[in-house]
Amino acid sequence: xxxxxxxxxxxxxxxxxxxxxxxxxxxxxxxxxxxxxxxxxxxxxxxxxxxxxxxxxxxxxxxxxxxxxxxxxxxxxxxxxxxxxxxxxxxxxxxxxxxxxxxxxxxxxxxxxxxxxxxxxxxxxxxxxxxxxxxxxxxxxxxxxxxxxxxxxxxxxxxxxxxxxxxxxxxxxxxxxxxxxxxxxxxxxxxxxxxxxxxxxxxxxxxxxxxxxxxxxxxxxxxxxxxxxxxxxxxxxxxxxxxxxxxxxxxxxxxxxxxxxxxxxxxxxxxxxxxxxxxxxxxxxxxxxxxxxxxxxxxxxxxxxxxxxxxxxxxxxxxxxxxxxxxxxxxxxxxxxxxxxxxxxxxxxxxxxxxxxxxxxxxxxxx
Amino acid sequence: xxxxxxxxxxxxxxxxxxxxxxxxxxxxxxxxxxxxxxxxxxxxxxxxxxxxxxxxxxxxxxxxxxxxxxxxxxxxxxxxxxxxxxxxxxxxxxxxxxxxxxxxxxxxxxxxxxxxxxxxxxxxxxxxxxxxxxxxxxxxxxxxxxxxxxxxxxxxxxxxxxxxxxxxxxxxxxxxxxxxxxxxxxxxxxxxxxxxxxxxxxxxxxxxxxxxxxxxxxxxxxxxxxxxxxxxxxxxxxxxxxxxxxxxxxxxxxxxxxxxxxxxxxxxxxxxxxxx
Numbered sequence: 001x002x003x004x005x006x007x008x009x010x011x012x013x014x015x016x017x018x019x020x021x022x023x024x025x026x027x028x029x030x031x032x033x034x035x036x037x038x039x040x041x042x043x044x045x046x047x048x049x050x051x052x053x054x055x056x057x058x059x060x061x062x063x064x065x066x067x068x069x070x071x072x073x074x075x076x077x078x079x080x081x082x083x084x085x086x087x088x089x090x091x092x093x094x095x096x097x098x099x100x101x102x103x104x105x106x107x108x109x110x111x112x113x114x115x116x117x118x119x120x121x122x123x124x125x126x127x128x129x130x131x132x133x134x135x136x137x138x139x140x141x142x143x144x145x146x147x148x149x150x151x152x153x154x155x156x157x158x159x160x161x162x163x164x165x166x167x168x169x170x171x172x173x174x175x176x177x178x179x180x181x182x183x184x185x186x187x188x189x190x191x192x193x194x195x196x197x198x199x200x201x202x203x204x205x206x207x208x209x210x211x212x213x214x215x216x217x218x219x220x221x222x223x224x225x226x227x228x229x230x231x232x233x234x235x236x237x238x239x240x241x242x243x244x245x246x247x248x249x250x251x252x253x254x255x256x257x258x259x260x261x262x263x264x265x266x267x268x269x270x271x272x273x274x275x276x277x278x279x280x281x282x283x284x285x286x287x288x289x290x291x292x293x294x295x296x297x298x299x300x301x302x303x304x305x306x307x308x309x310x311x312x313x314x315x316x317x318x319x320x321x322x323x324x325x326x327x328x329x330x331x332x333x334x335x336x337x338x339x340x341x342x343x344x345x346x347x348x349x350x351x352x353x354x355x356x357x358x359x360x361x362x363x364x365x366x367x
Numbered sequence: 368x369x370x371x372x373x374x375x376x377x378x379x380x381x382x383x384x385x386x387x388x389x390x391x392x393x394x395x396x397x398x399x400x401x402x403x404x405x406x407x408x409x410x411x412x413x414x415x416x417x418x419x420x421x422x423x424x425x426x427x428x429x430x431x432x433x434x435x436x437x438x439x440x441x442x443x444x445x446x447x448x449x450x451x452x453x454x455x456x457x458x459x460x461x462x463x464x465x466x467x468x469x470x471x472x473x474x475x476x477x478x479x480x481x482x483x484x485x486x487x488x489x490x491x492x493x494x495x496x497x498x499x500x501x502x503x504x505x506x507x508x509x510x511x512x513x514x515x516x517x518x519x520x521x522x523x524x525x526x527x528x529x530x531x532x533x534x535x536x537x538x539x540x541x542x543x544x545x546x547x548x549x550x551x552x553x554x555x556x557x558x559x560x561x562x563x564x565x566x567x568x569x570x571x572x573x574x575x576x577x578x579x580x581x582x583x584x585x586x587x588x589x590x591x592x593x594x595x596x597x598x599x600x601x602x603x604x605x606x607x608x609x610x611x612x613x614x615x616x617x618x619x620x621x622x623x624x625x626x627x628x629x630x631x632x633x634x635x636x637x638x639x640x641x642x643x
Contacts, residue, residue: 029581034592039420041601046419066582067420069592084486085581086496222594230403249399276495 026063028282031076031087033269034069036140038295038302045298051289063282080105080274088277089286094268095348097136098129106135107273113284116291123337124308127268128347136270137287140305142239143332144184144265147246150255152234160261161189163235165208170215172234174227177219179361180346181265182209185237188263188344195347199356206360213367225249228256239267240330241305258329266341268308306330387610394603411604418601424589425605431500431575431585432568435507440561442508443515448549450516451523470513478577481506485578498580506578507568514567515560522556523549562620566613 030048040046048065055063068087070076073096079085081103092100100106111117117137124138148158152172157163164173164185176182186205187194193201217233227233228246231254243258250256271290273283289295293311297318300307312318313331322330334340349357397406415421446466453459469477482498489497530552534544550557572587579588590602 031581034589034594039418041414041418043417049419068579068581068584069589071592071594082482082486083490083495084482084498087581249403251403 024062026061026279026282027066028063028089028279028286029066029068029087030286031068031070031080031085031090031274033091034071036069036091036269036303037067038298044302045294047290047295047299050295051286054289055285065286086276087274088279088283089271090274091139091269091271094127094129094270095346097270097272099348100272101130101135105275107275107277107280108134109137109273109287110280110284113281114288114291116288119291119296119309119311121308121310121337123334124268126338128342128345129268130270136272137291138268138270138308139290140241140300140303141266141268141308142241142305143260144181144237145240145243145258145260145329146235146237147228147243147256147258148236149228149231149234150257151231151253153257158257158259161185164237165189165212165215166235167215169235171217173212173215174218174220174224174233174236175209175212175216176237177221179357181237182219182361183357184265184346186212188261188265194265194344195349197350197353199353202353202357202360206364209364210367213364219365229254239305241303243329244304244326260332263340263344266337266345268341268345304330390603391607391610394600394607396600399600411600414599415601415604421586421589421601421605424584424586427583428569428585428587431503431507431583432565434504435511435568436561436565438504439508439511439515439564440557443512443560443564444519444553444557446512447516447519447523447553448545451520466513466516468513469510470517474510474571474573477510478506478574481509481574482577496581498578500580500583502580503575503578503583503585506574507571510571510574511564511567514563515557518560518563519553519556522553526552558620562616 037047038045040049048067052063052065055061068085070079073093076090076092077096077100080087080090097106111133114137120138124141125133127138130136146158146161146163148163149172153163153169157166157168163169164175166173176185183202183205184194186208187196187201190204190208192205196202218227220227220233220236224233224236224238225242225246228236229249230251240258240260243256247256271287273280273287277283290299291309291311293315296307296309296312297315300309300312300318301321307313313327319327392404394411395407395409396404397408397410398404450459450462450466453462481502485497485502489495526549531541531544531548534548535541539547570587572591575585576588576591579585584592586605590598593599593602
């Protein structure tokens, strides 16, 4: 027994030493969504290791990247705000960036250290959450569209938001299972402002959702993947990038198609530097690296989300890899993206409004 | 009646093992889908081998589980010996109740309260990253400890207290008597306790989720974070491997247990025969 214990202890210490040795090494702590970066599976580009290699070659100094993941903006926010963890870089979504700027959680970025920032399409500058472009560098963006099974749905019906209310498809419609996105579908349909502070607007949308209730097969988030792939459900709204994930796995008798209703919801996820960073220049160096051609293309191919990086969507290899059809869906021509985005994207709402919306939502779902 | 009870047993087993069976079957699916089985392949297993990030989280999980098991087994055994020696019944039952609390407490409450405590002390020392491997290890030891104590205590009670006394009579020092006599007697309890601690630590998600710090993510936390997109069948492959490893471990421990108790029986019988 003694032997077993001592061997086990030795193993533990060896492992600990292996993880902590290395002398003069810089560390960079990156906090990102799960599955949101190319991680070297199947011999693909391993972003983190490539950065370490590149930095060593460029500056002659070792750097170790600590890379962790989170599932939601709220999850990341609460851990950072509680002071439970500290990171140098995070990838929050738009509304969360606005909130973090307000609460002083972000560091201003020195753009002279990020020459590749010029790769970012001008459509993605001056967005509402960071109007002066001081705190964030966009990483991906996405647009909500309608996914439908063409073997069930009549092509003629595939237009606008009305399809989600079409009684013909009763029992095959899936709706978002969170208040903001579900209300969004009704408000776009009715032409209301999704950031309205007028309770009457929300009441109207709630009526619309109540009318939809008997037609709905299920209220879903991630379950939508399996339901659409298997043909269990025939109509639902989700992000374009996720549509391709479903397309990859659809059953034989399912023919998934996609279109954008108008208006619709947009989101942007961006890289930010967090207050309290140990090495701001290193963080800026990392952001610059992420905008470089190799890293940016590999990540766009991996995540299947649209990139705001000009170098990516003009890259021949990338265009070929994804194919013309995919590119057409992923990068729809949008006139004045910034204007559309600032008008139709969800923004942070006051706690009072959120409570009101959630109360309405609960009532609809109890029905 | 008999057929009814058989059917019932069969249903229970189906209910218990159908999910695992489905997971194993789909880990060999050639396609990504959960609804269509498009052919047998090892594709996800080979992808898993090349997924460094996932393998690192597996390594992290194992480091944490082994360390937590070793620490909590040593501490738990020592605690059990201490508790067993207590004279006052009242204090004994009080201590037993206290050690049971982390076990009966919902994980989420244990997790949040541990996180709050770590952050609170971290703030006191002016740190903005109070969570780390150490805090995670402390938390795991906290919830593993009662399981070890619970397994070791009954063995101590079963043991004849005159055995270590006899050893001391025959010239052992108290420490030596403890290691030579007490420890071998309670060994089965210690091992079961260690195995329980290991499995508890291995599959814990909630507490790890709240107490994990930068740069040390365990497998359950990583899988959870994958839900932004879908969980890939790579994870089914990994779960299948883990399932079989645990299964063989259980089988081995079961067989060796039986072996040991058989041997002990034979020894006892021999002794009895010799006495006669």
